[in-house]
Amino acid sequence: MSAFAALLVRDLRLAGRGGADALTLVLFFVMVGAVTPFAVGPDRVLLARLAPGIVWIAAFLSLLLGLDRLFRADEDDGTLLLLRQAALPLEAVVFAKLLAHWLLTALPLLVASPLLAILLSMDMDVWARTALALLLGTPALAAFGAVGAAVTVGLRRGGLLGPVLMLPLSVPVLIFGAGAIAPGSGDAALLFLAALSLVSVAFCPFAAALALRVGSE
Amino acid sequence: MTDLVTAPKSNWVSRLAHPGNFMAWSRPVLWPLGLLTALVFAVGLWFAFFNSPADYQMGDTVRIMYIHVPNAWLSQFVYGVMVVAALGTLVWRHPLADVAAKSAAPLGAAFTALALYSGALWGRPTWGTFWEWDGRMTSTLVLFFIYLGIVALWRAFDDQLRAARIVAVVTLVGALDIPIIKFSVDWWNTLHQPDSILTPTGPKMPLSILTPLFVMMLAFTLLFLLLHLVSMRTEILARRAESLGRQAAAKAGSTAGAA
Amino acid sequence: MTGPHPLLTVENLALSRGGRQLFAGLGFSLSPGQLLALRGPNGAGKSSLLLALAGILRPAAGRLDWHAEEPPKLHLLAHQPGVKARLTLAENLDFWRAVNGPTGLAASAALERVGLGALGGLDAGYLSAGQTRRLALARLLVTDRRLWLLDEPLSALDAAGDALVAGLIADRLATGGAIVAATHDDLPGATRTLTLGPPA
Numbered sequence: 001m002s003a004f005a006a007l008l009v010r011d012l013r014l015a016g017r018g019g020a021d022a023l024t025l026v027l028f029f030v031m032v033g034a035v036t037p038f039a040v041g042p043d044r045v046l047l048a049r050l051a052p053g054i055v056w057i058a059a060f061l062s063l064l065l066g067l068d069r070l071f072r073a074d075e076d077d078g079t080l081l082l083l084r085q086a087a088l089p090l091e092a093v094v095f096a097k098l099l100a101h102w103l104l105t106a107l108p109l110l111v112a113s114p115l116l117a118i119l120l121s122m123d124m125d126v127w128a129r130t131a132l133a134l135l136l137g138t139p140a141l142a143a144f145g146a147v148g149a150a151v152t153v154g155l156r157r158g159g160l161l162g163p164v165l166m167l168p169l170s171v172p173v174l175i176f177g178a179g180a181i182a183p184g185s186g187d188a189a190l191l192f193l194a195a196l197s198l199v200s201v202a203f204c205p206f207a208a209a210l211a212l213r214v215g216s217e
Numbered sequence: 218m219t220d221l222v223t224a225p226k227s228n229w230v231s232r233l234a235h236p237g238n239f240m241a242w243s244r245p246v247l248w249p250l251g252l253l254t255a256l257v258f259a260v261g262l263w264f265a266f267f268n269s270p271a272d273y274q275m276g277d278t279v280r281i282m283y284i285h286v287p288n289a290w291l292s293q294f295v296y297g298v299m300v301v302a303a304l305g306t307l308v309w310r311h312p313l314a315d316v317a318a319k320s321a322a323p324l325g326a327a328f329t330a331l332a333l334y335s336g337a338l339w340g341r342p343t344w345g346t347f348w349e350w351d352g353r354m355t356s357t358l359v360l361f362f363i364y365l366g367i368v369a370l371w372r373a374f375d376d377q378l379r380a381a382r383i384v385a386v387v388t389l390v391g392a393l394d395i396p397i398i399k400f401s402v403d404w405w406n407t408l409h410q411p412d413s414i415l416t417p418t419g420p421k422m423p424l425s426i427l428t429p430l431f432v433m434m435l436a437f438t439l440l441f442l443l444l445h446l447v448s449m450r451t452e453i454l455a456r457r458a459e460s461l462g463r464q465a466a467a468k469a470g471s472t473a474g475a476a
Numbered sequence: 477m478t479g480p481h482p483l484l485t486v487e488n489l490a491l492s493r494g495g496r497q498l499f500a501g502l503g504f505s506l507s508p509g510q511l512l513a514l515r516g517p518n519g520a521g522k523s524s525l526l527l528a529l530a531g532i533l534r535p536a537a538g539r540l541d542w543h544a545e546e547p548p549k550l551h552l553l554a555h556q557p558g559v560k561a562r563l564t565l566a567e568n569l570d571f572w573r574a575v576n577g578p579t580g581l582a583a584s585a586a587l588e589r590v591g592l593g594a595l596g597g598l599d600a601g602y603l604s605a606g607q608t609r610r611l612a613l614a615r616l617l618v619t620d621r622r623l624w625l626l627d628e629p630l631s632a633l634d635a636a637g638d639a640l641v642a643g644l645i646a647d648r649l650a651t652g653g654a655i656v657a658a659t660h661d662d663l664p665g666a667t668r669t670l671t672l673g674p675p676a
Contacts, residue, residue: 006574010563017562024369031362038405042350078556082615084532085552087577118337118348119358217534375561375601459602466602469595 003088004096011100014073025066026108032058033116044121051120052130052181058116059109059134060141060174064163066105067145070097071153071212080153081216090209098146098205106138126181133180136190137173139197143204144170150208154215172196236313236453243446250443257436264429281339283429287437288332292360295325295441299367300392303385313449315381316456318388319371320448324441326364332357352406356399363391377456482507482543483623483654484529489538491524498524499672500537506654508622511645511665514658516672522658525672526552526625529656550623555631557612561601565592565611568600569618576619586617590640605632613644624648626657 001009015022036054037047074080074097083093110131117127148162155161173196179189265283272279299321305314336354337347348354367384374380482505490500498521506512514522527533529540530552542548559568569583580586587593590610595603600611609632616624629641642664645655649665657663 001570001574003575003577006571010560010567010571013567014560014562023365023372027362027365027369034358034362037350042406044346076556077558077560078554079558079560081532081554081556082552082558082572083575085530085550086575088575121346121348216532459599462598463602466595466598466604466607469592469607 003086004092007093007096008100011097012103015100015104021066021069022104022108025062025105026112028065029058029062029109030112030115032061034119037120048121048123048126051117051122052126053178054120055113055116055122055130055134056174056177059106059113059138060170062109063105063138063141063145064148064167064170067101067142067149067162067166068152070101070146070149072149075153080212084216090212091205094146094150094205094208094212098142098201098208101146102139102142106134106142109138110134129181129186133177133190133193136193136197137177140173140193140200141170143197143200144173146208147204147211150211150215153212236316239313240450240453243450247443247446250439250446254436254439254443257432257439261429261432261436264432269425269429270423275343278339278342279426281335282426283433285332285335285339286430287434288328288335289357290434291437291441292325292329292332292357294438295321295328296360296364296392296395298445299325299388303388303392306381306385307389315377316449316452317445318381318384319377320452321445322364322367322371322384324444324448326361326368328437328441329357329361329364333361350406352399352403355406356395356402359398359402360395363395367391484548485541485543486529487539487541489525489528489540490536491521491528491533492536493521493524493533497536502538502670502672504668504670506623506656508652508654509649510667511649511655511657511663513663513666513669514656514672515660515669520672522672523555523627526554526627526656526658529625548623549621550625551616551619551621553612553616553624553626553629555627557608558615559600559603559608559611561599563600564597565600565603566596568611569614572615573618576615576621578618579620580618583614583618586614587611589617589644590614591636606634606637609633610637610640613641616644622653624653624655624657626655626659628659629657629663630659630661 033054036050040046040050071080074083084090086093113131113134114127116122117130122130144166145162148166151165152162173193176189176193176196180186180193182189261283265280269280269283271277299318302314302318302321305311306318333354336357340349340354341347367387370384370387371377371380374383485505487503488500489502491498491502502525504512514525516522524533528535530550531548558572560571563571565587566583569586573580573583581589584593584596587596590613592607592610592614595607600608603611613629629645630638633641638661645657645663645665648655657666
């Protein structure tokens, strides 16, 4: 097995064996969406209109709040330090962990999104478009999140600092993600979203690896 | 079982003495209980499909009720079981109560999910939508979230002995909160939604509907008891396997020599 | 200085942590077959020197000359073992074998060597501190690297564990490797000792 695949498989395996993190995140996502009607009222027309935005806010919050887990466990047991001597560069290590993190946190949200669609009386077309936007936009969120996690991993009480740092940086994802539903400019927004994800996934592992290096100096 | 009781420095292992008795008496119970469950299900389903009238408005879809109502009943009954188990954990510190509470939680979540799912299937032809923010459905949804949160909390702990006490506290807080949730949801719902809601179970039902309904409720309750027993046994076996692993590690540590 | 082909030459090295200078003007060279023991009181900078050699800490001044090998391929045994509970012992080792390069022993052979041979399928979270340390040592065996940096290699180990470490060190030195070890105990086979002074 290649070093990259070994990292990926290890992270997936660790998540699969106990550890309720992924489940909790999906739960958080669905709950944020499901409590909104308590605040705005159960009017079906209003809910349907708000639904894509609610789904995006829910995904946005759950991904940002979950990002602290990205490096925390490996930092705590010394693995991150030892990975510095690995046969593959730290940037690739970060990318492997980023990929595993996306598979474990963003993909489950996508799978759970039909549930929210039903609760918020979205129709099928709007849901499909929202799901597509999530698919295209969440890699960018995860990539920004990796930078936030790398910057705060050395801080004992960094838990909420990473999200606070990365939330403003992730605003474009939210804008284009929610904009993907708009009738006219939706396709352009989807393209922007895809471009944003590609650029950030290419760039952020380098920034995160740099942050990890500097952080341990 | 007895070989585990002597394991040193392992708090809950010694407490598995009672679960040892449980394992002994529960094994011969499983098969008869399974057969009884299957029998009652067969009778109930026969009533439900062939020997009960179709509704004059809803037609044959009314038969979903025979699945929906038992699951809705179990979604609350299982929480009751968990509350009793939580009291057992906190007050009497009985190890079997921990196991009972832990294995009940996913079952409760599953029955609640089935209640929501069958409700959605029923709602589609009746209301024209899978989901309606009806008071009863909404509080069931909140209950579902509570179940899932408890399951996640169980999974988050490595030390299941500590987990048991903490989950028990959450379970009891939830039990106190559930009536408040029900009340507030009803208040919220009547505030926002004046239109009439078709209640799934009307106040007056003929015996031809009540009979299969009660048989099905009995069948599902038996099913829960059966699954709960099996799941408790599995949990005890899993804990035993874990303690054997720790023992193997401890034993190897005392004999491992230098090369 | 000592050997014809030194593995590493350190010249005029200075390290600071948190604005405080740990040491300055440090110089030594390390040739294959040598074990350099780092001694000194707590806070003298033994662990920091190891981290600097591993390329994790940036020296305040001075130069690390790795001669032929650049970037250096080395093993670090730090305080934290880098062992994952919820993975079996064998899975832990297979992971490091894949990540660092499968140039050493197979996982099962490495476990055998550190006295954990029977436990390959066990959850690593069940291990005692000493056993976890042994597993961390096994990581050094699944990938063949010439230079080992060991931080307190004898900590958490019993007498049999001490003998195991001595054996592993002797093997590594005999096959052309070199070791730098920070230690409070007497390490058997130490060819040289470098004592870092009390913090200034």
